[in-house]
Amino acid sequence: MAKPVSSRPKSSKAAPAKAAAGEENFALRSLQDAHEANKRYAASDDELLHFYEQMVLIRRFEERAGQLYGLGLIGGFCHLYIGQEAVAVGLQSALAPGKDSVITGYRDHGHMLAYGIDPKVIMAELTGRAAGISRGKGGSMHMFSTEHKFYGGHGIVGAQVPLGAGLAFAHKYNDDGGVCMAYFGDGAANQGQVYEAFNMASLWNLPIVFVVENNGYAMGTAVKRGSAETHFYRRGTAFRIPGMSVNGMDVLEVRQAANIALEYVRGGNGPVLMELQTYRYRGHSMSDPAKYRSREEVQEMRDNHDPIEGAKAELLARGVAEERIKEIDKRIRAVVAESADFAENSPEPDMSDLYTDVLVESY
Incomplete structure (x- = not known):
């Protein structure tokens, strides 16, 4: 039998009173100070190789998705994660599988891949096939896996x-x-419902990490043109939510920041707001020519800040054999090709599926 719905936390104990202003200001600073003091995760060679493999998988998968979109095999909107791979990989590698939950906006393919979900069922969903993870009904923007506690994929900006x-x-x-x-994203950060959620999460001391993926542009509007406060990690201050500013192009910095944030939240201290400075190489969606920025700007990020090339350079500097890296690249290309073939050869949903999953008959 389902538990009765309550508007209050389960515990009958009163929530702990918020600290005095001075103490709270110290708490707001302390997470950022901890991050500044110990910025990068001390990954073993095998861990870093795994992070590299996950980022390459996302990059190659998204490149193939872009090709399939161009061929007309993916319909509707399609938002690629190319350039932002270190964010999802670094953060979600610190989560407890089957215990923690993830929710995101419509640029969601990379998060699912970082969670270890089968690329074949993701690509099948992109192409609207019955074998897709949402049975071909969600497409690019609305993917779910309750088995993995991944709750979308949401098309309404900030609604997640x-x-x-x-x-x-x-x-x-x-x-x-x-x-x-x-x-x-940085665009969604200006939505009113975001601040209502901040207030409730802080008031009720909820175990949540709010993650702003600041890729510099809300669709085609640069952050500085649309946001009065461009340091998004400060946006929780009014709600006494500590913030962290993180280089989202360095997977080891992201992972270390995730460890700090999760330790704080798991300790019963309430929410944390993380800002990940990252960058998308492609347009906002496949229909966006991205003429609001220069080619030189994009090339500068690719040449000097690419998360995959950064991880590769570190692996080589550690003495990891280049052949191991090449073997990963080769294997990932085969995995992505297999996922595309699987999607293209899977049947579309039956017409009768139009009438299924419309509502829940019983709870």
Whole structure:
């Protein structure tokens, strides 16, 4: 039998009173100070190779998705994650599989791949096939896997943030020890519902990490043109939510910051707001020619800040054999080719599926 819905946390104990202003200001600073003091995760060679492999998988998968879109095999909108790979890989590698939950916006393929979900069912979903992870009904923007506690994929800008607060409420209500990681972009950061979610999450001491993926452009509008406060990690200050500013192009810095944030949240201290400075190499979506920025700007990021090339350079500097790296690249290309073939050869949903999954008959 389902538990009755409650508007209050499960515990009958009153939530702990917020610290005095001075103490709270110290708490707001302390996470950023901890991050500045110890910026990069001390990954073993095997761990870094795994991070590299996951980032290459996302890059090659998204490149192939772009090709399939151009061939007309992917319909509707399609937002690629190329350039931002270190964010999802670094953050989600620190989560507890099967325990923690993830929710994001419509640029969601990379997050699912970073969570270890089969590339074949993701590509099948992109192409609208019955074998897709949402049975071909969600497409690029609305993918779910309750098995992996991955809750989308949401097309309404910023709508996933209060839903993430709801997931965090469920973790607290069920006392399951889980944390929700809720991603949103710099454009969504200006949505009012985001701040309502901040307020509730802080008031109820919810176990959630709010993640701003700041790729510099809200669709085609540069951050400095659309945001009065461009340091997004400060946006939680009014709600006494500590923030962290992180280089989202360095997977080891991202992972270390994730460890710090998750330790704080798992300690019962309430939410954290992380800003990941990252960059997308492609347009906002496949229909965006991205004429609002120069080719030189994009090339500068590719040449000097690419997360995959950065990880590769570190592996080589550590003495990892280049053949091991080449073997990963070769294997990933085969995996992506297999996923595309699987998608193209899978049947479309039956017409009768139009009438399924419309509503829940019983709960």
